[in-house]
Amino acid sequence: MIVRVGLIGDEAGDEVRRLEQWLRQDQDLGQVTITALAAPAGEGDMGPVTEALQLLLEPRGVLTAVAASLGTWAGVRRRQVHIRVRSGEKEVEIDASRLQDPDEVAVRILRELDGR
Template identity: 70%
Template sequence: MIVEIGLNGDEAAYELRQLEKWLRDDDELRGATISGRNAPTESGDMGPVLEALQVLMEPQGVLTALAASIGTWAGVRRRSVRIRVRSGEKEVEIDASRLRDPDDIASRILRELEGKPEA
């Protein structure tokens, strides 16, 4: 399963690098391959800008650990950040400033990506 994570907001590229480090440090995601995807460079750019993270997970059950880790990371952010998580055709965008509870963020990611009804 491939999951793509993007951020919108002030200093999104910086925050995405922080999220990448957070995910790499999570023991439950050891089996996942995490890589950055840069935005296309344009004339005058000083260098590549990180646009999204791609997480390749085997087995599929790691999605729960990924959602929990993203939720916890978002819950401790001081900046307002919007998180976009996509897997295949399914996508969820979350305004983390409105959902501060890490469990709410994780539940919403799982619900939307797995197509489960709200409990």
């Protein structure tokens, strides 16, 4: 299963890099291949900006661990975070600043992407 995770907002590029570091440090995600995807360079850009992360989830059951890790990460952010997670034609967008419980992120991702 391939999942693409992006963030929406003014500081999305910086936050995506922080999210990448977070996911790489999560021991439960050792089997997940994480690739940073760069946005096309714009005029005046000094270098590539990370636009999203592509996650290769093998075995498929690892989506639960990814969803939990994203929820925990969103819960510790001080800034408003809008997360967009996509797999194939399925997509979920979450405004993490309105969450009462970080577990809501995991629940929504699993429900929308995996039908649980």
